[in-house]
Amino acid sequence: MSRDRLLAVLDADVDPLIGRGWVAAGTVVEARVDGTRAQVVIELGFPAAGVHEQLAERLRGVIRAGAGLDAEVEIRSRIASHAVQKNLQPLPEIRNIIAVASGKGGVGKSTVAVNLALALHTEGARVGILDADIYGPSQPRMLGSRDKPTSPDGKHMNPIIAHGLQAMSIGFLIDEAQPMIWRGPMVTQALNQLLGETRWRDLDYLIVDLPPGTGDIQLTLSQRIPVSGAVIVTTPQDIALLDARKGLEMFRRVEVPVLGIVENMAWHVCSNCGHHEAIFGSGGGERLAAECGSELLGQLPLDLRIREQADGGCPTVAADPQGELAQRYRGIARLAAARLAYGVRDAAFPSIEMTDD
Incomplete structure (x- = not known):
């Protein structure tokens, strides 16, 4: 059995997370044949520690069925920086920024954002979370920390470390009950400072928990901050979907891929x-996904445990990483990161035919 045959078998297998064959996706870093045995090393472009063994077992079966070989399969991950908006470059120490947005409030966006960050961390990535909701910061409570950031030089802040995440929020700097009575320019300046003056350390992903809507913060993020992709959170009700569509289209207009x-x-x-x-x-x-040419990453239930765990400072993925609810978040995180690594579906436009009539 030749190496070429082994590669052909691998490329004929299309994994749903990647959407193409293993060779076409550039994931095969080693493929050797020694008699009746094969050795294969797959390097994913996204964190997937929770399914590494499952993927390896499935590939062993694929190779056995397609090439008649027993195989040793190693699955690992290496996360690279991905494209951002024109005229912007990825920030030092941050490979990818993923915005989590919603068109309206009350859909559970912040809870999804923190559990998405924790899920990526649990899957093996280095992750931070930036609470960009200046008027209503919620991440300090959800992360269970009221610590004040320290400064090594009087100009920069060390992020708060909570549940393995590097975190920053205006809520760490002010009293929980203090209202932020600021106009738009002050809010955008605060966002720029929280992002640029925090000493983030070697992050694969920075999750940005945006406020609801399409206002000053969203505009600043899309024009000045290098964003690799966005995730839209909605509930199934029609009024939420209308606003979610606006958020989705806003990111597309500024050329940020909606994951x-x-x-x-x-x-x-x-x-x-x-x-x-x-x-x-x-x-x-x-x-909404079908109409906008996007993809449904996953569904989450209205569950008392999710609310209690977030309010208690230990979100679901941190509280019970192997539980059924956490597995839903982890599946969403893997799929979103895979879409960032290997491309998202383009919006469906009608075809145009030119005739002489």
Whole structure:
């Protein structure tokens, strides 16, 4: 059995996370054949520690069926910087910035953002989270920290370390009950300082928890800050979907790839009888993704545990990383990071045909 045959077998297998064959995706860093045995090393462009062994076992089966070889398969990950907006460059110490946005408030965006960050960390990445909601910072409470940032030189701040994440928020600098009565320019200046004056250290991903809407903060982020991709959070109800669509189109206009849509509060399970009920409607996130040429990254339930864990300072992925709810967040994180690494679906435009009629 030749090496070329082994590579052909690998390239014929299309993994749903990557969307193409292993060779075409550039993931095969080693493929050797020694008699009846093969040695294969796959290097993913996204963190996926939770499924490394599962992927390896599946590939062993693919190689056995397609090439008749027993195989040793190693799966590892290496995360690179990805393209950002024109005229901007990735920031030092931050390979990728992912914005988590929503068109309106109350859809659970901050809870999704912190659990997405924790999920990427649990999958093996170095992750930070920036709370860009200057008026209503919530990450300090969700991360269970009221520590004040320290400064090594009077000009820069060390991030707060919580649950393995590097974190920064205006909430770490002010009293929890203090209102931020600032006009737009002061808010955007505060965002620039929180990002630029924090001593982030060797991050694969910085998750930016945006305020709802498409205002000053979003405009600053899209014009001045190198963003690799965005995730849109919505609930299934029609009014939330209308606003989510605006957020999605805003990122597309400024040439930031939308990695996909997360449908939060997709259903509720009664804690007494176990009945599933779609309180806010059903299928909204999937419809929005189809209409906008995007992808539904995953659905999350309206679950009392998610609220209690976030309010208690230990979000779901940190509280129970192997639990069913955490596995949903981890699946969303893997898929979003894979779309960043290997490309997202383009919006569907009608074809135009030119005739002589």
